């Protein structure tokens with residue numbers, strides 16, 4: 001299993017092997033002890049799946065506050081996405097910084113987004129299917145969003161930072177300045 005830490009080292013890329021044969025492939029997409037060894041130690045309690053039909057859909061930037069803060073282990077099982085984590089932990093040396101990675105059906109990479117980070121992604125293909133494990137359950141009252149293209153964060157979205165297919169909620173999300181104090185280290 002390949003493990004890489006990104007420029008914000010709490011954000012981890014994990015690529016489990018795929019064993020191919022004439023039938024197709026087999027892959028352990030999650031293995032508790034192995035992922036714990038890789039640094040992903042919080043137990044998961046919810047699995048999610050989304051389908052974005054169009055290329056250029058952006059979902060995010062999202063998080064949940066305590067007592068339902070979520071870490072997310074994200075993978076793309078159809079198509080490709082550019083996945084992003086933004087450090088929102090006041091007191092962190094990388095507060096307000098972002099990291100991103102392309103994850104796809106093809107590269108089979110998963111990204112670990114710890115609690116205290118905003119999470120979002122841009123679809124790079126049509127029919128992008130994303131599956132992710134969460135360390136806490138959905139709690140509507142704890143949900144928060146930040147606008148995807150806030151220049152203060154400056155995410156370099158591969159398809160550009162001006163146009164995106166967004167949910168109504170994400171279109172009116174506040175700037176990153178609203179997130180000050182949501183999390184601390």
Ligand SMILES: Cc1cn([C@H]2C[C@H](O)[C@@H](COP(=O)(O)OP(=O)(O)O[C@H]3O[C@@H](C)C(=O)[C@@H](O)[C@H]3O)O2)c(=O)[nH]c1=O
Pocket residue numbers: 048050059060061062063072119120121137138167169
């Ligand atoms: C996130 C979530 C949504 N829902 C419902 C609420 C709503 O009716 C519908 C669609 O929700 P949303 O528009 O928030 O879905 P979406 O924009 O895909 O939200 C997701 O975005 C990515 C980037 C994340 O990181 C996730 O944690 C989550 O916030 O699904 C649940 O029932 N459970 C959940 O865990």
